Amino acid sequence: MAQPVIIDCDPGIDDAIAILLALASPELDVLALTTVAGNVPLASTTANGLRVLDLVGRADLPLAAGAGRPLIHVPQDDSSTTHGETGLDGAGLPAASRGPAAEHAVDLIARLALARPGEVTLVAVGPLTNVALLAAVRPEAFAALRSVLVMGGAANGGNMSPYAEFNVWFDPEAAERVLQTGQDVTLVGLDVTRQAILTAADIDALALLPVIGPPVAGMLRHYMRKHVDWYGEEIVYQHDSLAVAQLIDPTLLTLRHCHVLVDTGLGPARGATLVDRLGVYGGTPNARWAEAVDVERFRALLLQRLAALAASL
Ligand code: RIB
Ligand code: CA
Numbered sequence: 422m423a424q425p426v427i428i429d430c431d432p433g434i435d436d437a438i439a440i441l442l443a444l445a446s447p448e449l450d451v452l453a454l455t456t457v458a459g460n461v462p463l464a465s466t467t468a469n470g471l472r473v474l475d476l477v478g479r480a481d482l483p484l485a486a487g488a489g490r491p492l493i494h495v496p497q498d499d500s501s502t503t504h505g506e507t508g509l510d511g512a513g514l515p516a517a518s519r520g521p522a523a524e525h526a527v528d529l530i531a532r533l534a535l536a537r538p539g540e541v542t543l544v545a546v547g548p549l550t551n552v553a554l555l556a557a558v559r560p561e562a563f564a565a566l567r568s569v570l571v572m573g574g575a576a577n578g579g580n581m582s583p584y585a586e587f588n589v590w591f592d593p594e595a596a597e598r599v600l601q602t603g604q605d606v607t608l609v610g611l612d613v614t615r616q617a618i619l620t621a622a623d624i625d626a627l628a629l630l631p632v633i634g635p636p637v638a639g640m641l642r643h644y645m646r647k648h649v650d651w652y653g654e655e656i657v658y659q660h661d662s663l664a665v666a667q668l669i670d671p672t673l674l675t676l677r678h679c680h681v682l683v684d685t686g687l688g689p690a691r692g693a694t695l696v697d698r699l700g701v702y703g704g705t706p707n708a709r710w711a712e713a714v715d716v717e718r719f720r721a722l723l724l725q726r727l728a729a730l731a732a733s734l
Pocket of ligand 2: 430431432433435436460546547661
């Protein structure tokens with residue numbers, strides 16, 4: 422029985438690959454996409470989500486837009502350079518064939534969660550603003566979710582500061598509120614996603630796939646140029662795809678149930694995730710923290726599923 426999922430995202434190049442992976446995988450039944458401001462403004466993340474769905478003939482899937490800004494503080498950030506001005510630079514995708522659903526992302530998630538209590542997993546691969554709003558405004562629907570799977574956090578080095586990972590850093594108050602809900606939350610952070618890489622050779626192979634090859638290779642090559650600038654390596658981190666892959670194959674990651682706090686202060690450590698693996702704080706475990714990943718099985722799964730998706734189009 423395919424697992425029903427909703428993907429809340431901020432496409433974003435790695436979000437786009439994660440969406441394709443989810444749509445390519447029979448283990449998952451993607452019910453809807455919802456979008457949030459993050460990598461690029463909400464209008465762009467929304468248009469990009471719709472464009473990715475058009476690419477693979479899934480304009481039937483509902484997509485609703487959510488929060489256009491974080492809960493409290495708007496960060497000074499220009500991460501659009503990471504994903505380009507469009508948020509999917511290099512993809513060369515045409516304009517979306519439609520607009521988003523009339524309802525807000527929170528209402529769409531709530532409606533779908535309440536229709537299938539205890540069954541739907543919310544996969545959040547952007548800032549957690551929509552997820553926190555759902556918990557606050559529609560708590561009965563939030564509680565009806567099976568679980569929340571998040572790409573977010575860092576225990577050994579951030580990407581927006583020495584301590585903060587982008588999704589948490591963009592809206593730390595939202596992340597902290599989600600972690601305080603008592604819901605079953607899994608955090609797939611940079612400690613494992615920085616091992617989940619694609620290489621230039623992988624991208625060259627992906628480029629040959631029908632239909633999705635050119636846009637996928639184009640945006641990954643854009644993303645890789647950024648990785649070369651930052652790290653001097655011809656690799657591309659697959660942050661969001663790894664979170665989706667964990668749903669497809671729950672043996673990919675090694676998880677530790679522990680207490681995780683978020684620094685919501687306005688100081689230099691804002692957005693840091695304090696992963697209390699040794700229970701020093703004595704707090705009740707509130708998240709499953711991803712500590713290790715089987716990199717080669719992840720890579721094989723991602724490449725195989727993208728090829729299968731292309732062949733099905
Ligand atoms: O830190 C990585 C995360 O931030 C990914 O979800 C990427 O898409 C950006 O949103
Ligand atoms: Ca993302």
